[in-house]
């Protein structure tokens with residue numbers, strides 16, 4: 139009999155190497171805690187346990203299950219809240235109270251719920267991995283498409299009539315060969331650490347529209363791309379993730395709360411269930427999956443939560459959806475990795491993190507992309523990954539930030555100084571970057587406005603000049619600046635305060651359409667250009683800086699969507715008028 143030889147926190151050792159294979163899921167102890175084999179040597183099998191191990195004793199039994207740690211994939215995932223190993227938290231609390239008790243073996247999907255299934259194949263059809271054989275409405279927003287599991291091929295021998303079915307009911311029988319018939323239900327399993335196969339990868343071409351100006355205009359993320367948000371405590375990582383989850387134009391959001399405080403997770407839950415999706419007028423939870431692994435939950439499960447989340451996301455990508463996955467925060471995940479590595483007595487790398495930290499992070503982000511899925515009808519799916527990083531003290535020279543920055547293509551660096559000045563989102567526009575800007579240029583110019591990229595370049599130039607001018611001001615004072623330079627500083631201030639600053643709590647300002655972002659850029663640039671021209675014609679710089687229309691430019695972001703165009707025209711007219719007046723009141727030479 140396999141029994142426990144040693145226990146060290148979440149790591150359990152068994153003196154038997156014959157019965158277990160690497161990455162296999164096992165049941166540990168009398169209460170059947172879920173664990174995974176993470177090492178097999180000549181003498182010992184090492185297991186990490188995903189639940190609290192208090193109460194386990196040497197001699198307690200360990201049972202192999204013969205399958206790797208897998209996610210259960212089928213209708214009922216959306217709107218659900220899972221822990222790190224895909225146990226539904228609501229069903230568990232109903233069973234065991236506020237705190238989840240160990241060994242609660244609960245199915246990931248509600249096995250009693252009935253779905254309205256339409257079968258899309260007929261007897262005699264030849265099916266391959268990825269082909270859709272049935273579909274059902276999962277939530278009012280998402281149609282669930284049941285796909286033949288990858289690497290499976292056969293001929294349909296039986297189909298169930300359309301109707302109401304539970305997840306484990308047989309819908310289709312596939313004849314694989316003379317002896318084997320495979321029954322397909324509404325669910326399938328997939329090992330969480332293995333990326334789901336695809337047909338081919340596609341180049342990135344479209345931006346993920348988020349309604350956040352600093353993101354869409356300045357630092358765009360592509361659909362199928364990767365981004366990281368590093369920032370110290372209180373700089374707005376969580377807030378930015380929430381804003382993206384609420385507003386980005388992905389079909390489905392997978393939100394992984396990894397090692398964050400329980401209160402914050404509660405806030406996400408409450409916000410998401412109250413929020414109405416602007417496109418469909420349905421609650422946001424109709425297109426969201428939450429994976430909650432708060433800081434008080436077992437550390438090994440935190441390590442697994444990232445893989446569980448991305449496997450669920452890949453499954454929906456394979457149906458032809460676009461998924462955005464938010465992980466908050468990958469630093470807490472890396473800390474879990476470090477803790478496990480320490481228990482395993484591995485050689486520590488930089489700051490105690492294991493040497494494989496970089497490759498593990500890369501494996502996670504690598505699962506993002508825009509793809510042609512398996513299946514004969516060549517669906518296109520995309521998976522975008524956004525990871526928050528919380529470096530201690532906000533210093534991004536630490537290993538997790540550095541390893542992440544080597545992988546991701548967008549870096550939204552949060553700046554404690556900006557947050558301190560209450561400039562939100564506190565993304566530093568000078569140090570952050572997006573490597574998708576050039577690839578997305580064409581899309582923005584064709585789909586929003588042909589001068590989009592030119593305007594963006596002008597804003598960025600002014601902001602860069604501002605940084606240089608500020609150095610000069612520090613040395614010699616504001617008075618030493620020429621009038622055009624003073625104007626440029628004012629334009630930069632307008633870009634920062636009127637354009638980049640965006641209040642997530644304001645009803646209108648929380649989301650800005652691309653058209654409105656374009657209008658806002660134009661207003662700032664018009665103001666600057668007309669002032670420069672007026673200065674040439676002799677207007678006084680103090681008059682130009684004090685133009686009353688500037689207040690209206692500043693308030694334009696709060697203009698309700700149906701009045702944007704009229705208000706824009708009104709501001710332009712007022713601007714020209716006031717500029718003319720400033721020129722009339724010109725300086726005497």
Ligand code: ADP
Pocket residue numbers: 369370371372373374375376377378562563564640641642643
């Ligand atoms: P972190 O997760 O980095 O510790 P939070 O996301 O909790 O930080 O943000 C801290 C605070 O900053 C929030 O409570 C909020 O008051 C403010 N904040 C962050 N982003 C915004 C924003 N876009 N608009 C308004 N306030 C913001």
